[in-house]
Amino acid sequence: MDLQLAGRTALVTGGSRGIGRAIVEGLAAEGATVAFCARDADGVRKAEEEMRGAGWDVHGTAVDVADGDALATWVRASATEHGGIDAVVANVSALAIPSSEENWAASFTTDMLGTVRLVEAALPALEASDAGAIVTISSVSGREIDFAAGPYGTFKGAIVHYTQGLAHQLAGRVRANTVSPGNVYFSGGVWESIEENDPDLFSQALGLNPTGRMARPEEIARAVVFLASPAATFITGTNLVVDGALTRGVQL
Secondary structure (H helix, E strand, O other), rough: OOOOOOEEEEEEOOOOOOHHHHHHHHHHHOOOEEEEEEOOOHHHHHHHHHHHOOOOOOEEEEEOOOOOOHHHHHHHHHHHHHHOOEEEOOOOOOOOOOOOOHHHHHHHHHHHHHHHHHOOOOHHHHHHHHOOOOEOOHHHHOOOOOOOOOOHHHHHHHHHHHHHHHHHHOOOOOOEEEEEEOOOOOOOOOHHHHHHHHHHHHHHHHHOOOOOOOEEHHHHHHHHHHHHHHHHHHOOOOOOOOOOOOOOOOOO
């Protein structure tokens, strides 16, 4: 299937590692120009060098999405540099799970406002595109109660609500969809850390998935790339769960 991404421009937050990097690679492999950001400048530089070495048209910038002005400046500069924006992917999370006031504030600022500010900054360019698309990254923890109920799960659920509202408000102009991953394992990721530091929790989480494993970042990225692409012309307002049958609730 031709995803019709060649010659398009996409922005991805949190694109230097894990799911975000897999999304950047997936979009670039389809021929898109991809601007990505992440907080760690060294990580951004290393990821950019490696992906450019693979022949992909990617452009990394160190940006903390919790800094609204810096995020908006990056979005506007990317639109100017690349002649517009066709898709944005809001991927960054504070991963603030324990219920503390600090974690509630971090989740609101990074997960929720980071998503809202990205969309609002990019919206003029998205509306000027003939294939404007928004993809937000939520989680199965936003859909059901699990060990991450609290700041993380609450704002992941709010992101789904926000995105479906966008789909209705922008219908016919810009599409908006959410991808909700299950547990995703990658080197340097949260589940590798849990495996090392809390093996009981890791074993419990692994045992809940009937596939017997966790997802790989590229498996989540494929869903995101499709929804961000012009091939998904009439898909908007959906929450695509990619979890290997981890969750058991019926999504109506």
